[in-house]
Amino acid sequence: MNTPVSTRLRARYFAQTALMGLLGLALTACVSTKQPGEPSQAEQAALATGVERYQARTDEPFPVAAVDTKKIGDKYLKQIVDYKTDYPAGTIVVDPASRFLYLVKDGGKAVRYGVGVGKAGFEFSGTAHVGFKRQWPRWTPTPDMLARDPRRYGKWADGMEGGDKNPLGARAMYLMKDGKDTLYRIHGTNEPWTVGTAASSGCIRMLNQDVIDLYNQVSPGAQVVVLGADGSI
Numbered sequence: 001m002n003t004p005v006s007t008r009l010r011a012r013y014f015a016q017t018a019l020m021g022l023l024g025l026a027l028t029a030c031v032s033t034k035q036p037g038e039p040s041q042a043e044q045a046a047l048a049t050g051v052e053r054y055q056a057r058t059d060e061p062f063p064v065a066a067v068d069t070k071k072i073g074d075k076y077l078k079q080i081v082d083y084k085t086d087y088p089a090g091t092i093v094v095d096p097a098s099r100f101l102y103l104v105k106d107g108g109k110a111v112r113y114g115v116g117v118g119k120a121g122f123e124f125s126g127t128a129h130v131g132f133k134r135q136w137p138r139w140t141p142t143p144d145m146l147a148r149d150p151r152r153y154g155k156w157a158d159g160m161e162g163g164d165k166n167p168l169g170a171r172a173m174y175l176m177k178d179g180k181d182t183l184y185r186i187h188g189t190n191e192p193w194t195v196g197t198a199a200s201s202g203c204i205r206m207l208n209q210d211v212i213d214l215y216n217q218v219s220p221g222a223q224v225v226v227l228g229a230d231g232s233i
Contacts, residue, residue: 051077053213054066054067054207054209060170060212062162064209065192065208071192072192072195072207073114075114075196076099076115078111078112078113079111080105080109081109081111081112083104085104087104087223087225088104090103091104091222091225092214092223092225094224094225094227096226097229097230097231099116099195100112100113100114100115103217103218111214113206113214115195115196116189116191116199116205117197117198117199117205118198118203118204118205120184120201121203122229124226125226125233126233129177130221131175131176132173132174132220133171134171134174135162135170136171137162137166137168137172137187138159139159139160139162139166139168140157140159141153141156142183167189167201167202168189169187169190169206171214172185172186172211173185173186183203184226185202185204186203187202187203187205187211189202189208192207195207
C-alpha cells in the first residue's frame, strides 16, 4: 500500500530535525563550556577549601609553589571557625602564642589561618592598623639580623627585590601605630614548613596562598589586634 505524500514528508521532517539535534549536541561537546563571568584562578583559589587551595598558582608574576599540607597539619590550614568577639568585621586578630591569625567576619565567625612566628612576632602586642601593603615586597634585613649573622644577611644589607626567593613571600602588610611604623609585618614565606612553628626570624609569616587571600580582603586602615603571650592585649 502506498504511503500518502503528506505522511512521507512529515516523517522526513522529523528525521531531519532529530539529526540536527544530534549534530548540535556533538558540536556543543567540542567547544569550551566556560561561561562569561567564570571565576579566575585567583578567585577559584580564594573559594577553594582544604588542600585544594594550596596547589601551585600560575597567575602571579613569580611562581607560587604548591604546599605539602601534610607537613603543615590540618589545623593550620585556612578554615571558617566560630569566633565570638566585640571587634567589628574586618579586624585582624593575631594570636602569636597559638600560631593563629583571625580575620573577623559577621555572625560570630572568623577566617582562621595558621602562621609562623619569629622573634619579632612576640615583641609587639596591642592595637595597630594596616598602614600599607605590598605585592611581592622588597625585603631588607634589620640591624639586629645584620649584627647577629653578618655572613648570612650582609649581602642583602641594601635590600632584596621581591620574588619567589624573597623571605617576605608574595605579599606583606605593614603595621602602623600613632603615625609610626611598628616594624611589625604580616607576610608570606618561601619556607612554608615553618608555619605553625616559632620561626627563627621575621614577624608573622603565612603560607603564600593564605597571605594572598588575606591581602585581597583587607585595606589600608584595617584594625589589627596583636595578643600577648597570655592571650590578652
